[in-house]
Amino acid sequence: MFAEERQQQIAGxxxxxxxxxxxxxxERFRIxxxxxxxxxxxxxxxxTVRRVHGGAVSADRFSTTEESILERTIQxxxxxxxxxxxxxxxxxxxxxxxxxxxxxxxTEVLADLLARRGASSPAKPADPxxxxxxxxxxxxxxxxLASTPGIALQILGGRVRGLTQAAVGQGTVEAAGRLxxxxxxxxxxxxxxxxxxxxxxSEEAAVKAAFVHSARRxxxxxxxxxxxxxxxxxxxxxxxxxxxxxxxxxxxxxxxALAEAGVEVVVA
Numbered sequence: 001m002f003a004e005e006r007q008q009q010i011a012g013x014x015x016x017x018x019x020x021x022x023x024x025x026x027e028r029f030r031i032x033x034x035x036x037x038x039x040x041x042x043x044x045x046x047x048t049v050r051r052v053h054g055g056a057v058s059a060d061r062f063s064t065t066e067e068s069i070l071e072r073t074i075q076x077x078x079x080x081x082x083x084x085x086x087x088x089x090x091x092x093x094x095x096x097x098x099x100x101x102x103x104x105x106x107t108e109v110l111a112d113l114l115a116r117r118g119a120s121s122p123a124k125p126a127d128p129x130x131x132x133x134x135x136x137x138x139x140x141x142x143x144x145l146a147s148t149p150g151i152a153l154q155i156l157g158g159r160v161r162g163l164t165q166a167a168v169g170q171g172t173v174e175a176a177g178r179l180x181x182x183x184x185x186x187x188x189x190x191x192x193x194x195x196x197x198x199x200x201x202s203e204e205a206a207v208k209a210a211f212v213h214s215a216r217r218x219x220x221x222x223x224x225x226x227x228x229x230x231x232x233x234x235x236x237x238x239x240x241x242x243x244x245x246x247x248x249x250x251x252x253x254x255x256x257a258l259a260e261a262g263v264e265v266v267v268a
Contacts (some may be wrong), residue, residue: 003095007042011048014058016260018057018058018229019226021054021228021252022053023253032063036051038147048088053194053195079224079247081109083106083109083223083247083268084107089148092182101134101135101141102208103136103141103166104221105187106223108138108140114151119149123216133154135155136153136155137155140165150246156172156175157171168203169203174188176214181215182216183219184212186236188222189229191229192230193238195207199235200232201231206260212236222244224248229256241261241267242265243264244262244265247268249267
């Protein structure tokens with residue numbers, strides 16, 4: 001295969017998945033990692049990809065890029081639904097259970113499923129202890145669950161960011177730190193073998209970090225566009241996680257890092 005042809009295929013792979021690692025490309029094309037790096041350098045010079053540690057990402061994928069919650073809601077809907085349906089199996093069983101729902105388009109789909117399940121259930125339990133306590137700082141999620149039978153809703157306050165429609169700030173962080181929910185379902189903009197979980201905004205990162213440190217169990221909901229991605233601010237390491245639910249198997253480097261950290265990976 002000529003170098004130009006291989007580089008076109010590499011560019012297509014990066015465009016399709018958002019990222020490609022040097023090791024995966026070397027295995028796929030049966031070439032050395034040095035040859036892969038030369039190909040990526042040529043593609044970066046042409047403006048097709050942007051090189052990052054361990055591989056390359058799409059040229060338009062920068063560490064501070066952040067789409068609005070409305071934009072993200074209409075993207076990868078089928079994948080997010082499968083992830084949310086798998087997440088239902090991780091809900092705590094028994095009375096007096098509590099979960100924390102982070103802001104995000106996939107966690108919002110999980111809230112939709114909870115609302116749908118509540119609407120089809122019998123009347124509201126007479127004993128409040130039988131209800132599932134849902135804690136969130138996300139305005140859209142709170143709106144979906146406010147009147148759902150079988151769910152007690154607790155909202156964490158703060159300044160609401162218009163882009164994500166989530167409360168942020170020191171008050172939100174402190175409120176999360178005073179809680180100990182059974183499970184936190186956390187969203188992320190990137191999950192990387194060495195950089196861990198990250199998001200573009202520092203205030204969002206502070207809230208997510210508080211969620212990760214407060215809950216007894218951490219379940220990350222991340223569609224495959226987030227795999228192998230790095231954004232500006234790290235909020236958790238892989239060792240902080242218990243489970244990652246996604247829609248395709250991670251690449252070899254990330255898969256190995258998750259296994260080493262003892263993280264369960266569920267492909268929905």
